[in-house]
Amino acid sequence: MTSAGLTVPSGDPAALRQLAAQLRTAAQGSGNLGTNTSELTGAITSDAQWTGSASNSFSSFSANLSTGTSAAEAPLTRIAVAVENYANVLDVAQQKAQTANAIFQAAQDDPTGSMISTAEQYGQSAMDALDALQQAGDQAAQQVGSAADDLQVGSLFGAHGPVTSWAGGQPALGTYSLWQPGDPVPGQTETIPLDDGLGLGPESIPADDGLGPWIETIPADDGLGLGTETIPVDDGLGPPIETIPVGPQGPLVNYDSDLPILDGSGKLHMPVREDPLPSYVPADWTREDLEQVESDLKDSIDKRQEEMVDLGEDTPRGPAHRARINQEIRLLRQVQKKLSGS
Amino acid sequence: MRVNDGWMQMSQGFSVTPFVLQVGGQDVASLQGTCQAIAEDVAGALTAMAGSAGHQGLSAALTRAAGQGNRTFTTIWAAYGHTSQGLAASAQNYLDADQAVINNLGLFLGDRVRVGLQP
Numbered sequence: 245m246t247s248a249g250l251t252v253p254s255g256d257p258a259a260l261r262q263l264a265a266q267l268r269t270a271a272q273g274s275g276n277l278g279t280n281t282s283e284l285t286g287a288i289t290s291d292a293q294w295t296g297s298a299s300n301s302f303s304s305f306s307a308n309l310s311t312g313t314s315a316a317e318a319p320l321t322r323i324a325v326a327v328e329n330y331a332n333v334l335d336v337a338q339q340k341a342q343t344a345n346a347i348f349q350a351a352q353d354d355p356t357g358s359m360i361s362t363a364e365q366y367g368q369s370a371m372d373a374l375d376a377l378q379q380a381g382d383q384a385a386q387q388v389g390s391a392a393d394d395l396q397v398g399s400l401f402g403a404h405g406p407v408t409s410w411a412g413g414q415p416a417l418g419t420y421s422l423w424q425p426g427d428p429v430p431g432q433t434e435t436i437p438l439d440d441g442l443g444l445g446p447e448s449i450p451a452d453d454g455l456g457p458w459i460e461t462i463p464a465d466d467g468l469g470l471g472t473e474t475i476p477v478d479d480g481l482g483p484p485i486e487t488i489p490v491g492p493q494g495p496l497v498n499y500d501s502d503l504p505i506l507d508g509s510g511k512l513h514m515p516v517r518e519d520p521l522p523s524y525v526p527a528d529w530t531r532e533d534l535e536q537v538e539s540d541l542k543d544s545i546d547k548r549q550e551e552m553v554d555l556g557e558d559t560p561r562g563p564a565h566r567a568r569i570n571q572e573i574r575l576l577r578q579v580q581k582k583l584s585g586s
Numbered sequence: 587m588r589v590n591d592g593w594m595q596m597s598q599g600f601s602v603t604p605f606v607l608q609v610g611g612q613d614v615a616s617l618q619g620t621c622q623a624i625a626e627d628v629a630g631a632l633t634a635m636a637g638s639a640g641h642q643g644l645s646a647a648l649t650r651a652a653g654q655g656n657r658t659f660t661t662i663w664a665a666y667g668h669t670s671q672g673l674a675a676s677a678q679n680y681l682d683a684d685q686a687v688i689n690n691l692g693l694f695l696g697d698r699v700r701v702g703l704q705p
Contacts, residue, residue: 252642253639253640254640255638255641256638256640259634259637259638260635260639263631263634263638264631264635265636266627266630266631267627267628267631267632267635268625270624270627270628270631271628273620273623273624273627274624274628277617277621277624278618280617280620281614281617281666284613284614284617285610285669286606286609286616287608287610288610288613288673291603291604291606291610292603292604292606292607292610293602293603294602294603294606294607295602296602298676299602302669302672302673302676305665305668305669306669309662309665309666309669312662313621313662314661316658316662323632323648323651327635327639327644328646330639330644334640334641335596370695377641378641379639381639381643381644382641382643382644382645384641384647385641385643385644385646386647387649387651388644388647388648388650391651391653392647392650392651392655393654395651395654395655395658396654396657396658396659397657397658400658407661407662407665410665410668411661411664411665413661414664481675502625514653
């Protein structure tokens with residue numbers, strides 16, 4: 245907060261005083277708790293007429309507990325006092341800085357210049373207060389740090405006291421010096437994650453894929469970037485390089501558009517499958533064409549004869565299949581006659 | 587050996603009244619609740635102070651003190667729980683041991699009656 249020249253120090257002195265009062269009350273509560281503990285545990289042992297080694301252990305532990313709990317009152321109170329003192333210095337520094345800024349502003353607005361000397365005096369006083377505030381803050385920080393050290397379990401209950409020794413042996417408490425704020429309080433249920441076997445180090449946890457908990461095999465990046473991919477069904481050949489076998493050699497096919505050609509099943513058809521076979525040998529068929537058609541006709545007739553056996557003459561398709569064979573036989577004879585030159 | 591107020595003289599040479607230990611365990615549990623309230627006040631006050639100080643070094647020291655207070659009072663809180671549970675468990679152990687002695691004594695007297703002797 246800057247006005248005419250000085251920065252008004254931040255902080256809330258009223259809140260600090262209120263919090264210090266709250267801490268004082270808590271500190272007194274700790275002292276009273278220790279006293280009450282001592283009285284209660286002594287009464288338990290006495291009223292129960294409890295003797296023996298177990299009674300001795302209980303008395304030792306509870307006496308240490310009550311003493312240490314009471315001892316927490318002192319460092320907590322020291323923190324409260326340090327903060328109260330700092331709050332008072334902070335309050336003064338804020339007021340002086342605000343006043344100096346106001347007078348400085350008024351001096352600037354005064355055309356006579358009569359307030360300049362006063363503004364300088366207030367400014368100097370405020371500067372001194374700010375210096376004192378910095379020193380008070382440093383001193384309070386040191387006092388709070390020292391009190392925090394005295395607030396340690398080992399300091400309150402003794403490095404080898406029954407409570408310190410017990411706490412050090414509790415798995416839920418662990419080593420108290422490593423116990424951080426936010427860690428589970430003893431008695432609470434804590435879920436310890438399973439070791440993921442990845443060792444120590446930062447991990448990136450992926451978002452839930454909605455597939456539920458299960459072992460997944462994540463494919464390697466295919467370098468194609470993000471997007472929807474159609475993954476082919478596993479062909480059982482294993483990853484990754486496959487040799488595609490050469491298919492069986494099929495019948496040779498004549499792709500001349502004027503000639504009948506064998507289809508994939510080895511039967512002859514015209515280039516337009518629905519066209520009928522020629523009833524005579526076209527004049528433009530060369531000798532090579534005739535030889536090719538002769539060979540193809542023989543193969544096709546053989547193929548159709550085989551199918552005729554399987555199909556049967558008396559089936560609905562039988563007569564049409566027989567007629568087709570006869571057409572091809574007739575054309576074959578004409579081709580052979582042409583080749584013979586007759 | 588038992589007397590009418592529940593006091594026991596155990597064979598190992600020590601004595602105890604288990605019911606007093608049971609009630610005492612409950613009383614210590616009540617103190618544990620008081621400890622928790624104090625712990626919350628301490629941690630809350632120190633943390634709020636750190637936010638209101640306006641001085642970097644002091645804020646850091648108060649934050650550290652808040653953490654230390656939290657650790658210490660959590661340990662104290664747990665120690666009260668340990669004490670309370672220990673008293674309850676001890677009382678139950680003594681009662682169980684006493685019941686076992688009674689059972690054994692009953693068997694012994696029953697045997698004497700069966701063979702015609704005075705119990």
